Amino acid sequence: MNPPRPRQPDEHPDGIDLPLDRLPGHSSRGRLERVLRRGEFAVTTELNPPDSADPEDVYNRARIFDGWVDGINAVDASGANCHMSSVGICALLTRMGYAPIMQIACRDKNRIAIQGDVLGAAAMGVANILCLTGDGVQAGDQPGAKPVFDLDSMSLLETVRIMRDNGKFLSGRKLTTPPQLFLGAAVNPFAPPYDFRPVHLGKKIAAGAQFVQSQYCFDVPMFRTFMQQVRDRGYDEKCFILVGVGPLASAKTAKWIRSNVPGIHIPDSIIARLEGAQDQKKEGKQICIDIINEVKEIAGVSGIHVMAYRQEEYVAEIVDESGVLKGRRPWKREARADDQLVADRLEHLLHDDVTESQVDMVKTAH
Amino acid sequence: MVDTQPTVTQATLVKKAAPKSDYKPADVSPQRRVQRSYTIRLWSIRHSRLLEWFYSRFADMFLLLHPLWKKIGYGRVEAPIKFVEKRVKGLMFDCRMCGQCVLSSTGMSCPMNCPKQLRNGPCGGVRANGNCEVEPDMPCVWVKAWEGSRNMVKGDAILNVQKPVDQSLRETSAWLRVTAQAAATRETASKEVA
Numbered sequence: 001m002n003p004p005r006p007r008q009p010d011e012h013p014d015g016i017d018l019p020l021d022r023l024p025g026h027s028s029r030g031r032l033e034r035v036l037r038r039g040e041f042a043v044t045t046e047l048n049p050p051d052s053a054d055p056e057d058v059y060n061r062a063r064i065f066d067g068w069v070d071g072i073n074a075v076d077a078s079g080a081n082c083h084m085s086s087v088g089i090c091a092l093l094t095r096m097g098y099a100p101i102m103q104i105a106c107r108d109k110n111r112i113a114i115q116g117d118v119l120g121a122a123a124m125g126v127a128n129i130l131c132l133t134g135d136g137v138q139a140g141d142q143p144g145a146k147p148v149f150d151l152d153s154m155s156l157l158e159t160v161r162i163m164r165d166n167g168k169f170l171s172g173r174k175l176t177t178p179p180q181l182f183l184g185a186a187v188n189p190f191a192p193p194y195d196f197r198p199v200h201l202g203k204k205i206a207a208g209a210q211f212v213q214s215q216y217c218f219d220v221p222m223f224r225t226f227m228q229q230v231r232d233r234g235y236d237e238k239c240f241i242l243v244g245v246g247p248l249a250s251a252k253t254a255k256w257i258r259s260n261v262p263g264i265h266i267p268d269s270i271i272a273r274l275e276g277a278q279d280q281k282k283e284g285k286q287i288c289i290d291i292i293n294e295v296k297e298i299a300g301v302s303g304i305h306v307m308a309y310r311q312e313e314y315v316a317e318i319v320d321e322s323g324v325l326k327g328r329r330p331w332k333r334e335a336r337a338d339d340q341l342v343a344d345r346l347e348h349l350l351h352d353d354v355t356e357s358q359v360d361m362v363k364t365a366h
Numbered sequence: 367m368v369d370t371q372p373t374v375t376q377a378t379l380v381k382k383a384a385p386k387s388d389y390k391p392a393d394v395s396p397q398r399r400v401q402r403s404y405t406i407r408l409w410s411i412r413h414s415r416l417l418e419w420f421y422s423r424f425a426d427m428f429l430l431l432h433p434l435w436k437k438i439g440y441g442r443v444e445a446p447i448k449f450v451e452k453r454v455k456g457l458m459f460d461c462r463m464c465g466q467c468v469l470s471s472t473g474m475s476c477p478m479n480c481p482k483q484l485r486n487g488p489c490g491g492v493r494a495n496g497n498c499e500v501e502p503d504m505p506c507v508w509v510k511a512w513e514g515s516r517n518m519v520k521g522d523a524i525l526n527v528q529k530p531v532d533q534s535l536r537e538t539s540a541w542l543r544v545t546a547q548a549a550a551t552r553e554t555a556s557k558e559v560a
Contacts, residue, residue, distance in 0.1 A: 106482075111530060133482055133489045136500040147482065154486030155530040170530070188490030196512040199525065200487040207486075207527045215490055262491030262499040 008331055010034050015336050017097030019125045027164065027210065028182035030127025031099045031331055032071040036211060036240045041296065041324050042303030044071040044101060044213065044242060045315050047093075049083035058084070058092045061312065067332035068316045068325075071128060072098055073213075073305070076105040079261070080140025087117055094125040096333060101184060102126045105134025110150035111159065115169055118160055122179030130184040130213065131156040139262065154207045157185055161208030185209035187241075189226035190219060190265035198229040201239075211240040213305040218266045218287075220294045227298050236300030243295045246307040247314055248284040251275040285314055292322040404504065407479070410458045414474035414514035414521075417458075421470060425548070428541060432549040440542055448539045465535035465543070471523040473514025480507040485528040 010031040012018035022029045026037065035042045045065055050057035065072060074089035086102050093100040102121050104114055118129065133153040137145045151159060159170050160183055167178040185204045189197050201212065217223045223243065230236055248254045248266075251274035258266045270287060277283030288306075295301055304324060308315050319325060335343060348354075410417060435443055455461030455476075459469060462478035468485060469476060477485045481500035488508035491499030496509045515521035535543075 133484060135491060136481055138500050149482045149484070150533075151530045152482065152484040152486050153489075154527055158527060159530070186490060191488070191490055191492040192494070192496045192506070193488065193492075193509045193512040196487070196508070203487060203525060203527055262493070263489075265494065 005334065008329070008334075010331055016334055017095075017336065019127070022180060026182075028127040028180050029125075030071075030182055032101065032128050033182040033210075035070045035330075036302055040328060041326070042070045042240070042242060043068065043306065043319055043324060043330065044073060044303065045069045045306045045308070045312075046073040046075060047089060047100075048309060048312060049075055049078075049086075049089055051083055053084075055092050058089055059096065062093055062096070062098055063333070064312050065315055067329055068319045069306070070099065070303075070330045071101045073101045073103055073130065076103040076132070076134070077108060077140070078103075078105075078135070080107065080135045080137045080142070080145075082141060087121060090121055090126045091124050097331075098333065099128070099331065100126055101128040101130050103130045103132055104156060105132045106149050106151045106153065106156055107134030107137065107147055108145075110148055111170055114151065114156065115159065115163065118163060118179055118181075119175070122181060127180070128182045128184060128211075129160060130186065131160065131209075132186055135262065153185060154203060157183060157204060157207040157209055182210055183208050184211045184213060186215065187212045188215040188263050189223055190215055190217070191263050194226075195229075197226060198233060198235070201230060201235055202233060205235055205238050209239055211242060211302070213242045214244045216244045216246055216264050216266075216307065217291060217295060218264075218270050220291060222265070223295060224298060227300050231300050240302035241300055242303040242305045243292075243301055244305045244307055245288055245291055245295070245318075246309070247281075247288040247311050247318065248274060249311060250280040250284065254284075285318060288318055289322045292318070292324060296322075296324055404460075406457060407460050407476070408505070408510065411473060411475050411510045411514040412517075415517045415519065417474050418470060418518045418520065425541075425544065428545045429548050429552075432545055435542065435545065440546060444539055444542060447542055448537075451539050451541050463537050464531055465538040465540055466532060467540035467544070468528055470518075470520065471526055471528065472508075473511040473516070473518060473521065473524060475507050475511035475514050477507055477511065483531070484508065485531065 007013070008016070010020060012020055020029050020031065020034070023034065023037075026033050032042060032044070045068075047058070047061050047065075050061065062072060072093060074086040074093065075083070076086040077083060086104070090100045090102045104117065106114075109117065121129065131153050133149070137143055137147045160179075160181060162168055162170065163175060164178050164181050164183075167175045169175065187197065187201050187204070191197075201209075204212065214223075227236070227241075230241070248257070248270070251271050254266050254271050254274055257264050258271075273287060274280050274283055292304055296304070306315050306318060308318070452461065452463055455463075455467075459474065459476040460479050461467075461476055464478050472485075477483065481498065482489055484507075488506055489499065492506045492509060493499060493502065496506055498504045498506050511524065515524040
């Protein structure tokens with residue numbers, strides 16, 4: 001019989017997959033809010049949503065991040081490409097005790113559907129919601145779809161905040177149990193109008209954002225200027241800022257992203273550095289680690305959001321090698337005590353070469 | 367895991383698979399944008415301060431005429447006012463008649479011209495040259511809105527968080543609505559004083 005393992009930080013005493021209790025001053029029951037409010041450097045990442053109806057696909061993709069991240073973004077048809085829905089991914093992840101950050105894009109759903117999804121998600125144990133506008137349908141695999149955009153990211157934030165704080169739908173109808181959520185938004189300091197971007201962040205905070213994840217940061221001086229303006233306005237004290245980072249697979253990919261993915265700014269110096277490298281993939285990872293090491297020192301930065309699309313296997317290495325966790329070990333999925341008992345017993349029966357007689361079993365039982 | 371990013375997107379594949387024909391629409395927007403140059407709209411944004419001054423006089427005049435509107439009946443004046451409003455604002459701002467005008471809070475740049483109809487600020491997809499992600503030849507409505515608002519006296523109204531659009535008010539007159547609401551607040555205020 002194995003000794004009981006030490007309890008992880010932010011683990012429910014009755015079972016590792018159970019939702020936590022809400023701490024005073026917190027708005028959600030999630031681990032991400034606890035980590036951020038404790039002042040620890042948070043790491044979040046993004047799950048590449050499968051084009052499949054197999055739950056194992058989601059579990060396998062989430063397992064890669066085990067013990068390295070504080071939250072996993074469940075993307076809502078990013079780039080307007082159709083994949084498993086964020087609600088579906090969150091349903092699977094919460095079942096296993098993971099801390100998903102459910103993204104809601106305004107592109108595909110109107111306010112009726114969105115408010116229903118928020119309640120459903122909160123009921124499943126989703127503690128974090130990221131409110132996004134969403135890419136235009138022209139960017140994706142089904143450009144003929146109807147763009148909905150009934151709400152925008154700002155009014156979506158406000159809608160969810162009203163549901164949480166006032167216990168009401170947008171219509172004013174009462175909720176019997178309001179959702180307990182940690183609200184997030186996205187910022188892109190790397191797209192014009194540059195001097196409006198900090199003000200825009202202020203608007204998002206006013207609408208209800210408690211944490212923000214930024215677009216990919218490849219231009220650290222530009223981000224530094226943005227953060228200076230944010231600090232001047234005191235916004236860094238009102239919300240947690242997570243910087244988006246990620247490895248570039250090659251110079252070719254970088255150029256492709258620059259010209260095809262809206263809103264991602266990659267300076268020439270990064271591309272030149274990639275081109276000059278022997279192993280471009282390794283260099284891409286190194287650039288990512290270097291950027292993390294630079295941005296983590298900027299005042300007002302509370303964490304990083306690692307987006308390693310199709311390079312998810314590097315997230316752990318990037319987090320490890322950049323040392324942002326400072327030895328901290330985020331929550332890791334482990335078997336519940338009773339499941340472990342069954343597993344140990346099976347292991348004993350199947351693999352330990354013993355013949356147990358009833359007489360022996362009675363003796364050990366007493 | 368695949369090492370490299372696909373060089374063709376799904377969107378290009380879909381476009382390529384579309385049946386070939388002689389008729390190719392010049393520019394199709396999901397918003398059914400009326401094809402016209404943005405010259406007048408951009409002029410309005412450049413002159414946002416003048417228009418702000420003009421609009422405040424104009425709104426005062428409308429409010430002054432409130433007894434008249436009430437006498438004729440707001441329902442009866444709606445059709446002619448809407449006719450004028452739609453054409454004037456359509457020419458000046460490419461108005462979409464959402465019925466809840468926020469031009470004075472958005473630097474005289476109509477946010478309903480944004481393909482995502484964002485009323486609270488730009489999305490993250492604005493191109494480096496300040497053009498729209500969805501319609502590459504159109505200057506981003508919100509880049510222009512920010513520029514326009516900087517010229518205005520009450521330009522900081524751009525910081526207000528706007529409520530979601532009430533779709534049931536589409537194709538109604540914002541002028542009359544604002545006037546009636548202003549008259550109502552004026553009346554309650556005068557009652558409170560009395």
